[in-house]
Amino acid sequence: MDAQTQPRQRLLYLHARTPSVFSEILGYTLIEPVKGFQIEISGGEFEWPYTTVHDAVVDGWQIVQFPHLQSPFSDTDLDVVGYEFILQKMEAIS
Template sequence: MTVDSPTATVLRQQVLVLYLATSALDSDVVGWSRYDGTGHTSPTTGDGDEPPYGTGIDALRDGWRLIQAAQLLPPYPGHEYDVSFLKHEFFFERIETLQADR
């Protein structure tokens, strides 16, 4: 007779970076990146034409946790309409439970 030992589990993080049109979480996604610590997927830059979510709120509703929001820095006088980088960056995470390898 054998006794089944409980299966060990480990936690792995998934990270989602959404660049929004404005500083509001309900504004449209204009860029994104994904990082998967579970190893289930291997997303790369440009691997899809459609964002994973329409807005930051949509990601929250799907279980992603907001861990960092973009700083709201005022533009330098005279540079209010310059285009440079995507400044409305939001970091989300989701923790997945996996079976530990033995």
């Protein structure tokens, strides 16, 4: 199997409003398995490819990490935005 056909891990970080896969996505990061790839905040309008985590699963993404809910909960404090799901697609990238 050469480098062109070797499946590589595409990563997708989705931050959903709640731990439910059906809740709306608030944060989005796509990481392509390409040398030198960098993530970049949009300076203009961003086209959201999915509305929910479930939409991404329907599109073939697999969830490899569900949100951690075991951390201490404060009823007064706020921390990060949303609940983080990490998804992958194993694909050959040309």
